[in-house]
Amino acid sequence: MIRIIMDAFGGDNAPAAVVEGAALALNRFDDITITLCGKEDAIRSELQKHSFDAARMAVLNAEEVIDCHEAPTLAIKRKKDSSLVKALTAVANGEADCIVSAGSTGALLTGATLIVRRIKGVKRPALAPLLPTRTGGQMMLIDCGANADCKPAYLQQFAVMGSAYMKGVAGVENPRVGLLNNGAEAEKGNELTKATYPLLQAAPVNFVGNCEARDILSGDYDVLVCDGFSGNVVLKYTEGLSATILSMLKEELMADTRSKFGALLAKPAFRRMKKMMDSTEHGGAPLLGVNGGVIKAHGSSDAKAFCSAVMQARRFVAADINGAIGAAVAALPDEED
Amino acid sequence: MIRIIMDAFGGDNAPAAVVEGAALALNRFDDITITLCGKEDAIRSELQKHSFDAARMAVLNAEEVIDCHEAPTLAIKRKKDSSLVKALTAVANGEADCIVSAGSTGALLTGATLIVRRIKGVKRPALAPLLPTRTGGQMMLIDCGANADCKPAYLQQFAVMGSAYMKGVAGVENPRVGLLNNGAEAEKGNELTKATYPLLQAAPVNFVGNCEARDILSGDYDVLVCDGFSGNVVLKYTEGLSATILSMLKEELMADTRSKFGALLAKPAFRRMKKMMDSTEHGGAPLLGVNGGVIKAHGSSDAKAFCSAVMQARRFVAADINGAIGAAVAALPDEED
Numbered sequence: 322m323i324r325i326i327m328d329a330f331g332g333d334n335a336p337a338a339v340v341e342g343a344a345l346a347l348n349r350f351d352d353i354t355i356t357l358c359g360k361e362d363a364i365r366s367e368l369q370k371h372s373f374d375a376a377r378m379a380v381l382n383a384e385e386v387i388d389c390h391e392a393p394t395l396a397i398k399r400k401k402d403s404s405l406v407k408a409l410t411a412v413a414n415g416e417a418d419c420i421v422s423a424g425s426t427g428a429l430l431t432g433a434t435l436i437v438r439r440i441k442g443v444k445r446p447a448l449a450p451l452l453p454t455r456t457g458g459q460m461m462l463i464d465c466g467a468n469a470d471c472k473p474a475y476l477q478q479f480a481v482m483g484s485a486y487m488k489g490v491a492g493v494e495n496p497r498v499g500l501l502n503n504g505a506e507a508e509k510g511n512e513l514t515k516a517t518y519p520l521l522q523a524a525p526v527n528f529v530g531n532c533e534a535r536d537i538l539s540g541d542y543d544v545l546v547c548d549g550f551s552g553n554v555v556l557k558y559t560e561g562l563s564a565t566i567l568s569m570l571k572e573e574l575m576a577d578t579r580s581k582f583g584a585l586l587a588k589p590a591f592r593r594m595k596k597m598m599d600s601t602e603h604g605g606a607p608l609l610g611v612n613g614g615v616i617k618a619h620g621s622s623d624a625k626a627f628c629s630a631v632m633q634a635r636r637f638v639a640a641d642i643n644g645a646i647g648a649a650v651a652a653l654p655d656e657e658d
Numbered sequence: 659m660i661r662i663i664m665d666a667f668g669g670d671n672a673p674a675a676v677v678e679g680a681a682l683a684l685n686r687f688d689d690i691t692i693t694l695c696g697k698e699d700a701i702r703s704e705l706q707k708h709s710f711d712a713a714r715m716a717v718l719n720a721e722e723v724i725d726c727h728e729a730p731t732l733a734i735k736r737k738k739d740s741s742l743v744k745a746l747t748a749v750a751n752g753e754a755d756c757i758v759s760a761g762s763t764g765a766l767l768t769g770a771t772l773i774v775r776r777i778k779g780v781k782r783p784a785l786a787p788l789l790p791t792r793t794g795g796q797m798m799l800i801d802c803g804a805n806a807d808c809k810p811a812y813l814q815q816f817a818v819m820g821s822a823y824m825k826g827v828a829g830v831e832n833p834r835v836g837l838l839n840n841g842a843e844a845e846k847g848n849e850l851t852k853a854t855y856p857l858l859q860a861a862p863v864n865f866v867g868n869c870e871a872r873d874i875l876s877g878d879y880d881v882l883v884c885d886g887f888s889g890n891v892v893l894k895y896t897e898g899l900s901a902t903i904l905s906m907l908k909e910e911l912m913a914d915t916r917s918k919f920g921a922l923l924a925k926p927a928f929r930r931m932k933k934m935m936d937s938t939e940h941g942g943a944p945l946l947g948v949n950g951g952v953i954k955a956h957g958s959s960d961a962k963a964f965c966s967a968v969m970q971a972r973r974f975v976a977a978d979i980n981g982a983i984g985a986a987v988a989a990l991p992d993e994e995d
Contacts, residue, residue, distance in 0.1 A: 455905065466840060469840055469847065470848045501891065503803060503806055503886070510887075511886075512806075514887075533894050534891040534893075534895035534898060535894040535898030535901075536898060537898060537899075538898060538902045549840070549848075550847075550848045550888070553840040553871065554838065554840070554888055554891060554892065555871070555891065555895060556871075558871035558872065558892060558896075558899075559899060560872045561872030561873060561874060561875060561876075562874075562895075562896060562900070562903075563899070563903060564872075568792065569792065570907075579924075579926070580923065580924045580927040582920075582923050583919075583920045583922065583923025583924030583925075584920065584924055584927075586917065586919055586923065587911055587916075587917045588920075590911045590913065590920070
């Protein structure tokens with residue numbers, strides 16, 4: 322059995338969507354157990370709305386909730402009885418294999434590092450969401466915000482960790498690793514990327530070279546390595562620019578009668594498009610490099626998105642991604658920090 | 659008279675589009691002269707296709723061309739008889755007020771710094787393109803690639819230079835300056851942005867705080883300050899992601915008959931949309947901080963885009979942006995590099 326613990330009080334639609342997502346997942350997979358962590362009464366009352374195999378469902382009571390506006394480190398240290406801290410502690414103690422949380426990203430990253438701790442040899446855990454590519458696949462962007470300032474050796478490890486994930490979870494045979502850079506040529510870059518390039522060439526990954534930002538979604542890369550600041554910019558801009566383009570297009574389509582009629586007919590296509598761009602369809606973002614599974618679900622996740630995140634957690638554990646990461650990192654020459 | 663010099667052999671459509679754009683601009687504005695720099699025979703043969711006020715048009719012969727694949731510094735040093743080097747030299751010598759070039763960005767940046775040189779007090783010139791915002795306006799992104807590694811004092815100057823441009827050329831009364839960052843809160847950031855924040859607070863600009871990448875096109879910022887690496891990522895990703903979304907949407911619209919018919923009706927709206935996102939509609943990117951006007955036109959510029967870039971050059975000179983930059987930079991306390 323794969324033991325998943327869910328932070329039932331994280332995300333915009335908690336706890337209802339978390340509980341419903343858990344029920345969906347239990348009905349879909351018979352090799353998992355789920356523990357819902359949070360205020361027991363509220364969880365139990367939501368649970369009554371769904372049918373599932375009760376033998377594989379448990380509740381872990383936690384009276385406090387960490388919200389998105391709290392300073393992460395302070396919140397983790399003070400709110401010992403929060404759903405997030407208790408769920409992370411269960412992972413740290415080996416009582417659960419993987420946590421799924423849609424709560425504060427900062428608190429989850431800080432908590433995972435402080436409580437679950439790093440895999441031996443890992444310099445920095447990294448948050449690694451998946452973006453849809455132009456060719457219909459998906460691409461991992463690592464790091465996306467756990468480390469605003471990075472050193473070349475961190476990026477080398479990100480490449481190794483991202484490759485292990487894409488191979489084990491996404492089933493990509495020989496993941497193509499790109500380095501996000503300001504030019505395609507090998508000699509381009511800032512100090513960080515210039516120093517990282519030879520480390521990626523030396524690493525046991527399929528490094529295919531620099532990736533200019535215009536090619537991020539080209540489908541030519543399975544893992545795109547970058548510092549957490551740049552990754553954060555790319556991730557958030559994907560959201561902002563997509564929304565801007567769709568809203569501009571909508572306005573244009575409403576500008577005259579002919580277009581308006583056309584837009585009406587094309588509505589299903591727009592809906593499919595929006596769904597395709599919607600990050601919740603692509604599951605959560607794994608935090609790679611800590612001693613247990615950590616999946617960050619999108620804050621706006623609905624029940625279906627939580628079910629996807631559980632599916633992702635299940636694959637993460639089944640494929641023993643952390644075993645692969647530990648072995649791969651140990652085999653790297655120890656680059657100076 | 660405002661004296662503009664154009665690199666007639668820069669860009670994908672040179673020299674035909676450059677020459678046609680020059681003729682368009684001369685017919686539109688009677689307070690400018692244009693010198694076309696490049697192979698004289700080819701230019702003269704293109705000129706015969708258009709009618710314009712010949713008294714305000716000159717040709718400066720240059721036999722060599724710098725192409726996009728050449729190493730910038732080497733090309734600038736060796737190709738003394740190239741259209742780019744001769745045009746930049748004319749600006750440096752005070753024979754022209756502003757250059758417009760759609761050639762190699764790297765060669766233009768290097769050449770402008772080496773030949774036209776920095777304004778006294780300016781630490782680093784910066785390339786500053788304009789992006790269309792959600793609210794129908796435009797926003798300056800500075801720096802976008804001239805400086806892959808930046809220091810806080812550079813970013814402070816970028817804010818000052820960008821504000822001078824947006825006030826003088828775009829007519830924005832009190833330009834709102836944002837700092838591209840990985841969080842909206844004041845304490846967020848990497849080492850660079852954390853150190854830059856107080857410098858922007860102290861600078862004589864209308865600093866409105868951190869801007870997360872999802873809000874870049876919100877219309878809440880007139881000048882967005884960032885290091886050249888991040889700016890390059892944002893600029894190129896704007897292009898790549900827009901193209902991806904439009905192509906995904908096109909595919910979706912072709913997926914069934916109803917959508918296909920709708921798409922046909924909505925075609926004019928799509929065309930308007932594409933035009934709106936097309937960077938050539940927004941003129942060129944000024945290089946701010948050098949002793950003369952430098953406008954980088956998009957490589958794929960057509961005649962209309964070259965005409966827009968000349969219009970931008972004209973405003974740049976007329977508003978004495980460099981005078982404003984020189985005065986503003988001199989008034990800044992001298993931050994350590």
